[in-house]
C-alpha cells in the first residue's frame with residue numbers, strides 16, 4: 001500500500017517538517033514550529049483567551065463525505081469560531097494529529113493546506129502541535145488562542161431580563177446538509193459549503209465586543225436551543241423566541257417545502273457557527289446599523305425574561321414542540 005509506506009518512510013519528524021513548510025509567518029509570532037514551545041508577542045493591555053476542541057473520525061466527521069482540505073479548513077474555522085464567540089482576535093493555533101496508516105502524506109498535506117488557509121483568512125497562524133500514529137481513527141485536536149483588550153471579552157453570563165436575542169446569518173444549513181448525506185442524498189452546493197467550510201464570524205464578534213453592545217454571546221455549534229440554553233443557564237434567565245423570525249437560507253427553505261419536519265434542524269441541529277448574542281433593547285438600532293455595515297444579516301429572534309425556561313412561539317400563538325436537548329456528545333445518538 002503506497003499511502004501506508006509514504007507516512008512510515010517520512011517519519012514523525014519528516015511529517016512535522018512538511019507541516020512547518022506549509023505554515024505561514026505572522027508579525028506577532030516570534031517563534032513557530034520547530035522548538036519546544038512557540039513564542040508570541042502579546043500586548044500588555046490584552047487578555048489571552050484559549051479554547052480547545054477534539055474532532056474524531058466517526059463522531060465529528062466522515063471521510064466518505066469530506067475531502068481532506070475541507071476537513072483541515074473546518075478544523076481551524078470551528079476553533080476560531082470560539083474565539084469569535086467571545087469577541088477575540090484569533091492569533092495562534094496548535095494542531096494535534098493522531099493519524100491511522102490508511103491516511104497518506106498527500107492527504108495530510110491537503111489537510112494542512114486547508115487548515116493554514118482558514119487560519120490566514122482570519123489572521124491566525126499555525127504555531128505548533130504534535131503528531132503520532134493512531135491505531136484506529138483519525139483524531140484531530142486543535143487549540144486556538146486569541147486576544148482582546150482587557151475587559152472586552154463577552155461571556156455567556158452577562159445577559160439581563162428584557163435583552164433582545166439576535167443571531168447572525170442563517171440557521172440549520174449545516175445540519176440539513178449532514179442529514180441529507182446521512183440519508184444518501186446530495187445536498188445543494190450552498191448547503192454542502194455551509195457544512196464543510198463553516199465561516200467564523202470574527203469581525204462581527206470583535207465589533208460586538210469593542211462597542212460593548214453584546215451583553216452575552218456564544219457561537220452556534222450544538223444548535224440554537226442548546227446554545228441559547230447555555231446563555232440562559234449562565235445568566236440565570238429564560239427566553240421567548242418567535243419561530244417565524246428564525247433566519248433560514250433559500251436552500252433550507254426549498255428543502256422544507258418537501259420535508260417540513262426538518263425545520264427542527266434550524267433549532268436543534270448544530271455546526272452553524274453563527275453568533276448568538278443578546279443586547280439591551282435600546283441597542284436594537286445599533287445592531288441594525290452594524291448589520292448594514294458588515295453586510296451580514298443580524299436577526300432579532302426573541303427576548304430574554306427573568307422567568308426560567310425557553311418558549312418558542314408559533315405564528316398562531318401556540319408553542320412549538322422542539323426537542324429540548326440539542327446536541328450532547330454524551331447523550332445523543334447522532335453520529336456520522
Ligand SMILES: [Mg+2]
Nearest residue numbers: 082085219221
Ligand atoms: Mg463555542
